[in-house]
Amino acid sequence: MLDLAITNGKVFIPGSGFFELNVGVKDGKIASLTAPGEPLEAKKTVDAGGKYVTPGFIDPHIHLGIFGDFAMECENETRAALAGGVTTVGVFMGGADSYLPTLPGMIDVVNAKASTDLFFHLSIFTPEQLAEIDEYVKQFGITSFKFYMAGVRGVFPGVQDGFILEGFRKVASLGDKAIAAIHCEDQSMLDVAFEKLSAANPNGTLADWTDAHPEVAEEEAVMRAVFMAEKAGNRLYCVHISSKLGVERFARIAGANHGRIFGETTSAYLSVNKHDPVGLMAKMLPPLRDQEDIEALWTRVADGTISSLGTDNVSMTKAVKGAENGMLGAMPGYPILQTHMPCMLTEGYHKRGVPLEAILYKATAGPAKIFGLYPRKGTIAVGSDADLVVLDVDKEWKVDSAKLFSYGDFSIHEGRTMKGCPAAVVKSGEVAYQDGEILIKPGAGSCLRRSL
Ligand SMILES: [Zn+2]
Incomplete structure (x- = not known):
């Protein structure tokens, strides 16, 4: 029975x-x-x-414990995910310390509090963390590691190409079930743009904030990241591609690396432009952009250039968001797990005629295969x-x-x-x-x- x-x-x-x-x-x-x-x-x-x-949806890109307690966020936000059809989340962890002492406690919290299944990606910032990758695989079954070409101003710095190339070589040495994830933006281009913007227009709007992260910085970094992955031989996952220039460049070079280079975009970049009345409540890194960028991203979702849909969910309250603190003072991020897939159906399937299977695949088998969860997750099979x-x-x-x-x-x-x-x-x-x-x-x- x-x-x-x-x-x-x-x-x-x-x-x-x-x-x-x-x-x-x-x-x-x-x-x-x-x-x-x-x-x-x-x-x-x-x-x-x-x-x-459909198979339960996989959102391979969320954050927990940034603005609230990890356990509280794990409990609440996985319920929001579940109500949106997401039954598995991938959580990016970050910090400058070794993860070895803290991961066992976090895994206990997940098993006690989560309402979805959850897997971790670890961000690699230090030589110590890089040297511990074998232990992260062996002790915790973690096989995906993220590198930041640009950091978050005032919070943490990005890492240099020399370090990234070493990291990619390490990931390559683990074989094709492991994967490196990368945040593609050039730090120096962001720095120049930020200095200019903050001097000329410190009380800007959401639309102005976009100028702090020029598209060219994403496009250039996509090229450089793929170049390094080709040299190192690892599989690569470019997180949250946000711009037309970025996704068009990605489309041109990923085709030649079919099956080894994967692109993600998020539901926010596919649904909210920088002129939206939501204003600074939608401040994010990389920023929301123009309607033209949204259309370019949808074209690349439809044609299969983009392999995976995530959220980059960072939950917080309005009080913590602090939109009233202005363009420079507002915090980046927003809760979006529950509206993620409804929004993809609304904006993609209904409004733009993107085939249903093209959307569903990128929230099921797509990320499951990329991150080593398939066929346990991401399909309907005995x-x-x-x-x-x-x-x-x-x-x-x-x-x-x-x-x-x-x-x-x-x-x-x-x-x-x-x-x-x-x-x-x-x-x-x-x-x-x-x-x-x-x-x-x-x-x-x-x-x-x-x-x-
Ligand atoms: Zn993220």
């Missing part, structure tokens, strides 16, 4: 298409895929009613984890941040009408979210290990 059956769905199998199948679940795993007429015995049934059934979304692509709803699950009390999509949302979410074989309510307790999610 099955634990759960999801019937009457159009099941999305990434890379294959949509099929009318019933999905059977047992012991947290997908146990059967059967034709609609075949008899099914299950303790519980969810009738998808003709809606799509033996895969039973993380599933019953997706209502036509449901219209209005974003009201007071009703979202994030502890952050604002949304850069505030007031927008979204078309599409999960009707139900299954996590590890349990109905975890249905009709607006979360039905599982914190700790139902767990920390994922990956291997080489």
Whole structure:
């Protein structure tokens, strides 16, 4: 007898298409895929009613514990993720210290508090961290390592090319299941632009803030990062590509490295331009840009240049955001996990006619394959984890941040009408979210290990 059956769905199998199948679940795993007429015995049934059934979404790029306590954010923000259909998150950790003493405690927190599954990427800033990569793999099953070509002003510096090349060589030595991630912006171009902007226009708007991070700095860094990865021989993941120049350059050079160089963009860069009335609440690094950039990014999502959709979610309250402190004083980041995939369906599938499978793939099998989680995650196959979304692509709803699950009390999509949302979410074989309510307790999610 099955634990759960999801019937009457159009099941999305990434890379294959949509099929009318019933999905059977047992012991947290997908146990059967059967034709609609075949008899099914299950303790519980969810009738998808003709809606799509997709693998649980993966957001491979979030941050936790930047502006709030790690445990508090892990508890709240994974619930926001779940309500948006995201059942696995990739969390970028950073800092100048060795991760060896702190990771065991963080993994305990994840296992106690998370409502999604979670995997870590470690940012590598120091020779000590670089030397410990083998231990991070062995002890914690972490196989993705991030390098910052530009840092965050006043918070942490970026690292130099010599260090990045060493890091890439180390990642290459681990083989093709490991991957380096990189923040592509040239620090010196940002510095010059920032000095100019802060002298001439310190009380600027969100639109002015874009000038602090010129597109050319992203475009140049994309070239340099891919060049170094070619020399070192590692797989490379370019996080949060934000600009038309950046993504066009990436498209030209990634094609020649097919299957080794991957590009990510985020839902914010695909949905909010720098003139949006949300203003400085949407301050971010890299910044939000023009409508022209948004259109270029969508073109590259549709044609497959972009392999993965993330959020770069950094949650905080309005008070911490401090938009009233002006362009230079406001903090970067916003909570966006719950509106992420609804927004991709609204802006991509409905408004621009981007094929549904092109969007869904980049939130399922795409990131799962890149980060060594496939086929446990990112597909619907017998033996895969039973993380599933019953997706209502036509449901219209209005974003009201007071009703979202994030502890952050604002949304850069505030007031927008979204078309599409999960009707139900299954996590590890349990109905975890249905009709607006979360039905599982914190700790139902767990920390994922990956291997080489
Ligand atoms: Zn990030």
